[in-house]
Amino acid sequence: MNSASTSTPGLTERLAAIDHAHLWHPFTPMRQWREQEPIIIERAEGFVLFDTNGKRYIDGYSSLWCNVHGHRVDVIDEAIRDQLDRVAHATMLGSSTVPAIRLAERLVKLVNRPGARTVLNKVFYSDAGATATELAFKMAAGFHHHNGRTDRDTFVGVRGAYHGDTTGAMSVGYDERMHKPFGSMLFRNAWAIAPDVCSVDEPSAGHQREWPSWDRARRERARDLALADLDRVLGEVGDRAIAVVIEPLMQGAGGIIEQPEGYLAGLAQRARAHRLPLIADEVAVGLCRTGAVLACEHEGVEPDILCLAKGLSGGYLPLAATLCTDMIAEAFEGELSEHRTLYHGHTFTGNPLACAAANASIDLLISDEISANARALSSQMRDSLREALGDHPHVGDVRLRGVLCGIRLVAGRGPWSAFDPDHRVGALVCAAARERGLMIRPLGDVLVLNPAPAMDDATAEEMLRIVCETVSGFDFSRFV
Numbered sequence: 001m002n003s004a005s006t007s008t009p010g011l012t013e014r015l016a017a018i019d020h021a022h023l024w025h026p027f028t029p030m031r032q033w034r035e036q037e038p039i040i041i042e043r044a045e046g047f048v049l050f051d052t053n054g055k056r057y058i059d060g061y062s063s064l065w066c067n068v069h070g071h072r073v074d075v076i077d078e079a080i081r082d083q084l085d086r087v088a089h090a091t092m093l094g095s096s097t098v099p100a101i102r103l104a105e106r107l108v109k110l111v112n113r114p115g116a117r118t119v120l121n122k123v124f125y126s127d128a129g130a131t132a133t134e135l136a137f138k139m140a141a142g143f144h145h146h147n148g149r150t151d152r153d154t155f156v157g158v159r160g161a162y163h164g165d166t167t168g169a170m171s172v173g174y175d176e177r178m179h180k181p182f183g184s185m186l187f188r189n190a191w192a193i194a195p196d197v198c199s200v201d202e203p204s205a206g207h208q209r210e211w212p213s214w215d216r217a218r219r220e221r222a223r224d225l226a227l228a229d230l231d232r233v234l235g236e237v238g239d240r241a242i243a244v245v246i247e248p249l250m251q252g253a254g255g256i257i258e259q260p261e262g263y264l265a266g267l268a269q270r271a272r273a274h275r276l277p278l279i280a281d282e283v284a285v286g287l288c289r290t291g292a293v294l295a296c297e298h299e300g301v302e303p304d305i306l307c308l309a310k311g312l313s314g315g316y317l318p319l320a321a322t323l324c325t326d327m328i329a330e331a332f333e334g335e336l337s338e339h340r341t342l343y344h345g346h347t348f349t350g351n352p353l354a355c356a357a358a359n360a361s362i363d364l365l366i367s368d369e370i371s372a373n374a375r376a377l378s379s380q381m382r383d384s385l386r387e388a389l390g391d392h393p394h395v396g397d398v399r400l401r402g403v404l405c406g407i408r409l410v411a412g413r414g415p416w417s418a419f420d421p422d423h424r425v426g427a428l429v430c431a432a433a434r435e436r437g438l439m440i441r442p443l444g445d446v447l448v449l450n451p452a453p454a455m456d457d458a459t460a461e462e463m464l465r466i467v468c469e470t471v472s473g474f475d476f477s478r479f480v
Ligand SMILES: Cc1ncc(COP(=O)(O)O)c(C=O)c1O
Pocket: 127, 128, 129, 130, 131, 133, 162, 163, 164, 165, 247, 252, 253, 281, 282, 283, 284, 285, 309, 310
């Protein structure tokens, strides 16, 4: 791997000055951003990013959970170049494109297991996870509307879920801190508690020996409590419910809350029992990240509507897809006078360059190799973290599903207590990891490790070594 510096003297400082003058970064406290050492990525190779000073960083968060096969993968690069020689963009409103058609066929084949009872046969493209979920919500709401049920107005979701930052996605998600200024823009919903293993019982000295997520009895209790609460919510909402919405297996951006065995299947079974469409938001967990093409596969769950984004183009270009059953799509068909058409779309819907990248990426996903690699990587992460951090007094929990991993930092494990959020301990530990050459981002005090599912052993070992050394070497006593 070429790690030679390409730094140009003064370049970082000049770019940083322009960045600070004009750029507004997503999810970034901007005043603090301008006070810290800038990291400006210039290029990448495989699973490694290089900044404008030539410093090398392992991409421990897959460039925000989207990179699948690594950066600059020959077949994906070539597919994009080849498409560029044909057409970079053409609309899908009233016409179609070759790569968009080919991708729809591939996707339907990829996500439907042989013998599936609920076949996801229709594909609607958009550009981001948030637009994929907005579409899913409109498909579900429109489905009822066109079937004469115009009184349904409430989505049933899980507290702490994250479905993106557009208005509908914010409404169905739940984060009081993030959504407070926009309360008047959001529509009503109902949430059941998440099956959060850390919050079901009073944290106790028992945590000293075993991480809560690794304790079977605690997992079962979290699952049963969350499903009982879902029963309560479904009962209360009754006939006003539009759909049940879930991030399968792992509630990601809400804090890496892993769902105990049987929770997802239990939720799906309840959606069926109430005759409600099940919307699976697999934007974060889909496409091999959990060790299977879809996270839903782990529990034999077949959603009626499926949202994919992030890794759909291999993490190369903005592309999302919302898939649904024929039954849902047919509700939007009829005579023009019936006004059933789904009037929704974006200028770049089904962009040919992004679809070409996705076609090449899916060809790499079709064999079980990437999922198998993700499973092996997951075992490597489990073993290393347990060995190095199992007794660490400030590692309160480790949640892991496939390559998606949350390391929860706590002020104390026995009794269990959180750090003061204002100290931003998670952010400080991630900054220390960057110093050592690993790029990760926290969610509060949860360190998120989410490497590309195709990451090789040696890079994964280096990533894990840096994480463990960073946590072990960090002086937590300043914040207790
Ligand atoms: C589960 C889930 N849904 C939706 C989104 C929104 O995706 P995007 O940032 O592409 O809009 C995210 C992003 O992290 C996500 O994790």
